[in-house]
Ligand code: HEM
């Protein structure tokens with residue numbers, strides 16, 4: 001009996017959770033974003049020169065991977081609704097969760113684009129996977145905006161860090177205090 005029940009539970013957990021692709025996208029992008037953020041936040045710990053340059057390049061490359069994946073992720077999400085949270089949330093709670101997730105998706109799209117523009121507006125090439133990306137701005141057209149773009153990118157990047165911290169705390173709150181399946185649905 002005990003065996004049958006745990007078997008049922010395993011099936012139930014599997015069918016109630018996010019799908020493999022959604023989980024893969026969520027966790028791989030979470031890692032990419034965290035590496036990108038750590039690289040840029042801790043770059044000053046590295047001596048000026050080739051090493052710091054490489055650390056900053058990691059910020060760019062991880063950020064560009066996020067941009068590559070976010071299109072796939074949004075397209076996948078549109079076709080695959082989120083599994084239900086049990087016990088279910090109030091209307092206001094699920095509305096807040098939807099809004100918070102929409103902001104996270106928007107950030108994952110806007111930040112790398114602003115990052116690219118921040119570089120290109122100073123006349124720097126942006127390379128990804130061995131290719132130089134097309135320049136939407138060059139030094140002539142971009143320089144007057146370079147500082148503005150960089151500060152918007154930096155500001156939104158800082159906002160994203162706070163949002164991620166809240167996102168993680170809310171997930172832990174659901175798991176430990178509300179004791180619903182919010183977190184379990186997303187665990188690998
Ligand atoms: C998920 C994507 C990204 C996030 C979350 C992000 C976040 C950030 C943050 C928080 C900072 C400010 C660090 C600080 O000084 O406190 C920053 C700086 C910067 N980012 Fe990004 N970024 C992303 C992608 C990119 C991409 C794709 C590029 C360019 C290819 C880029 C270019 C830059 C540049 C040029 C700076 C200024 C660096 C400096 O002051 O030395 N970012 N980014």
Ligand code: HEM
Pocket residue numbers: 026029030031033034077082097101102104105108164167168171182183184185186
């Ligand atoms: C590192 C720790 C993280 C944990 C523990 C975590 C946990 C979770 C959980 C439990 C969910 C399901 C929430 C729900 O359905 O209401 C979720 C969804 C989501 N997470 Fe995270 N997450 C983490 C990092 C991140 C990062 C870094 C981002 C990107 C900025 C992110 C973006 C999202 C988005 C957009 C969703 C919504 C999925 C959907 O459309 O249904 N997460 N996360």
